[in-house]
Amino acid sequence: METIQSPESPKLTSKDLVTDQEVRWCPGCGDYSILKQVQTVVPELDIPRENLVFISGIGCSSRFPYYMETYGMHSIHGRATAIASGLKGARPDLSVWIISGDGDSLSIGGNHFIHLLRRNFNVNLLMFNNEIYGLTKGQYSPTSEEGKVTKSTPMGSVDHPFNPIALALGSEGSFIARSMDRDPVHLKDMLRRANAHIGTSFVEIYQNCNVFNDGTFEIFTEKSNKKESTIYVENGKPLVFGQNADKGIKLDGFTPVIVNLTEGHSANDLWIHDEKDLVKAGILSRFFERPAEGSGHLPRPFGVFYENNRSCYEVGLNQQVEEAIAKKGKGNLDALLSGRETWEIK
C-alpha cells in the first residue's frame, strides 16, 4: 500500500494506536512482537489515524484489530480478505490492512486469498504463520509439516503443506515478502515496504505459538543456527549467508547451488537478487526444505521475494464509473425509470 499523506494532522505516536482493551494473547506469544512493530511503523507512515482500517478473520492473530486504535473489524473465519476487497473497492482513499492466520488465509480463506492477490487491491495482508491452529487449541494447519503430531493428528499428519510464498506467486501476487516475529528490525522494514507498494502486499510472518507449536521456527530465529539456516535477500545484492557470511548461492542453470566463498568463489559469481525477476522469485520460493532434513540444505529466505507494479482492481472499478459518467452523463433516474418505450393511458 502506498502512503496517504495528510500534512495538517499532528504526528501520530505508537501510543495513539494503543486501545483500552487488555491484550489477551498467551504470555510469550509472537503476536505481541508483531503488534508492537506495527504500532511502531504505522506512525511513521503519515496516514491520518481515521483513514486506517484493520480487518481480520478469526484466530488468535485475528484479535489484532481490537488492539489498534484505528477503524477495525474482527470478522469471520477466512473472510477478512473478501471484506477488505469490498471496503477498498468502495473506499480507495483508506489504508486497509488485513490481519490473518495461516489457517484463516490458507485453509478456510484460501479461495479469497488467491483472488485478492490476483485482483491486486491496494491493501496489505499480514499473515501470521505459526504453522498451527492456535485459537482452537492446537490442530495442524495447512502450513504444518507432514508427520506433524497434533491433537487432531495423533499419528502424525499425512497432509502435505502449502508453501505460502509459492502460492502467492502462483496467485499473481505483486508484492511477496517473508519476515519473522523475532526480528523486529527486519519486520519493521518489511512493513514499510509493504505499505510503500501499490497493490496487494503479502507479508508472511513466522510467528511462534509458544503454547501449541513452540519452537517451530527456532532454527531460523535462534542465534546458534540462524545464520546457517536463513538468508536475508536484498534487491541488487548477492545471495550470501553463513556464520561468517562465507557462503553464497549461485545459479547453475535453474538449479541453485551453495558455494563456499572461502574456497575460490567470489561474490561476483553469485546470484544477485532481483525483486522484479519472477522466474528467480519462483526458484527462491522453493528454498523450502524443512530444517530437520540435514545440513547442506538451502537456507530459508527472508525479505522481499518479488515486487512488480500492475494495475489495482479498485482503480479500474472506479475509473469505469468515472468513464461512464463522462460518456453518458450522471445517471438520470427519470430517464432510467421510463426506459425507451412507454405509452400513456388517459
Added chain:
Amino acid sequence: MEQNNQVIDNVIIKFAGDSGDGMQLTGTQFTNTAALFGNDLSTFPDFPAEIRAPQGTIPGVSGYQLHFGSVSIFTPGDECDVLVAMNAAALKANIRFLKKGGTIIANSDGFDHKNLRLANYADGANPILDGSLEGFRLVTIDVTKMTRAALAESGLGIKEIDRAKNMFVLGFLYWMYNRDMSATEKFLKEKFGKKPDIYDANLKVLRSGYNFGETSETAATRYTVNPAPMPAGVYRNIMGNQATAMGLIAASQKSGLDMFLGSYPITPATDILHELAKYKNFGVRTYQAEDEIAAICSAIGASFGGKLAVTTSSGPGIALKTEAMGLALMLELPLVIINVQRGGPSTGLPTKTEQSDLFQAIYGRNGEAPIPVIAARSAADCFETVFEACRLALEFMTPVIFLSDGYIANGSEPWRFPKADQLKEIEVNFTTENNNDGKYLPYKRDEKLSRPWAIPGTKGLEHRIGGLEKQHETGNISYDPENHEFMVKMRAAKVAKIADFVPNQTFDNGAEKGKLLILGWGSTYGPIKGAVIEARKKGYDVSHAQIRHLFPFPKNLGGIIKNFDQVLIPEMNSGQLLSIIRDKFLVDAIGLNKIKGMPFATGEILNKIEELLK
C-alpha cells in the same frame, strides 16, 4: 378471402420451439407491441435448464407465455388459447396446457421424421397428420419453406435464412391479432441496422408472415383485443429482475449513497447483476466475486465504508452467505440481501420457480439472528419492495432479506412507473460527532434501537466492530452472561420494532371480516387476485390480503386474521408461511400447496375457494 373479425377480451398465447428457434424474442416482441397498444398483460418465459439441450428434444423446448387483454390481467394464464409449436417436441411438451378447442399453429417442417422421433412420438405417428389433434383448431404452415422462399433471392446462406423463421410466425400472429408492426420494425432496425442484409431479411420475412395471413385460407378468423381500462398514467413494460435493479438504483439516488453490489452469477438472479453493471453512471459499482461468500463479504466491507451495499443470489448461494449474514447482523450494518428463489433443495430446479426459501430467510442462521424479510408480489412490485428493503436497511442499520422468485423475476407486466421526485427520500446520517463524554459508543441506540453509522475516515470516532458478542453500547467484546441475554433480546427487539414503522396490512379485495381470507405472499399474488375476483363474482364471501412484510409482520395482521372464519394460504412450497402463521397467531389456517416449479393457476385457487365455501 373474406375473413371474420372477432372481438375478444383476452388471449393467452404460448410460443414454443427449440431453444434455437428464437421463441423468447418472438414472445417479447409480441409483448411490447401489445403493451404499446394499451393491453394489460402478464408474461412468463419458460426456458430449458441447459443452454443447448439436444436440438429437437423435449428438454430443449423453450417457451414464452403471454396473456394480454382488454380487461385486467393478473397472471400469464393457466391454459393457453393458442399454441405456437415450431417442432414436434414443442407440441408434445405443451399440448397439455392448451385449452380444449384451442388453436395450434404448427410449423410442419418441424414434424418431419427426425423431429417426431426426437420428440418420442411412436413410429408412424404424426400428430399434425393423423387426426390425433381432433378437438383443437390446427393451422399448419410450412414456416421453413415459406421463409426460404421469401429469402430465395437474398443471397444469404441457408443457416442464416432459417434463423429468420421466427419472424414469419411473429408476422402471422400480428396479422391474426390485428397488430401494428412498427415497434418490431423499429426493433429490427436497431438490432440489425449495422448488418443491412440481415435486417432486410428479417423485415421481409416478418412482412411475408403478415401477408401470408392476409392471402392464405388457413386461418379464417382474425381477432381484435382492445386496449384495457387501466389507471391513467404513463406505462412501460418491465420484468421483475429489471424492476429490482431499478429499485436499488432509485434507493441509491434517494439515499445519496453510491451502491456497491457484490454478486456471483446464479440463475435466476444473474440478470440483476447484468442490469446493474450497465448503470455505472449512477455511481453503481458491481463486483463479481469469486463465490457467494466473497460476494456478501465484499458488500459488508462496502457497507462498513458507507455505501448502499447489496448482494444478489438464489437459494444455493444464499446458503453459502448464511454465516456472513449473521456477521452483518452482529455488526448492525445496512445490507440488502436479495434471494430470487428457484426450485430446491440443493441445485434443485434452477430455471423453475418456488417459494421454498421462506424458512431459510427467517430462521436459517446459527444463533438467534433476526433479519427482516420482505417479498415482492409481482414483476413491477419488485421496484417498490426492494426500495423498501433499502430503506429499512439504512434507517435501522440492519441486513434485510428481499425475496423474489423465478416467476416474477423473468415475468413481465405493464408498470405505471413513478417520477423520481415522487419517491421518498431515504434518510442517512453518518455520525461525525462523538456521542459520549468519553470514548465514542458505536452501539449506543436511538429511539428506533438503531445504532450510529460512523464510517472510516471520520476523525475521532475510530472504533472496532466484530462478530463476537459485544458489550451494550461500547461494542467491546463481552462474555458476560447478563450482557449476552440482554444483547440477544436487544437485537430481537430492534427488528421487532420495525413493525412500528411499516404500513398496516391492507386488503387487496373483499371485506375486512367474513368467511374466508386468502393470505398470500410473494408471487402468488396474481393467481390469488384473479381467483378472488372470480369467486366474488360468483357470490362467495372471500377476501384477499398479500403480505409484503414477512418479518416482522405488520402490527395489525393478527387482528385481521381473527376476523375470518377460515384462512387459506396458497404457497409454492409445503406450507412455510402456513406454519409461521399457525405458530404466531394460533389459528387453524389451511394450506394450498403446489411444488411443481410452476406458479398456481387461477383455477386451482378458485376450486379450493369453492370447496371451502360450499
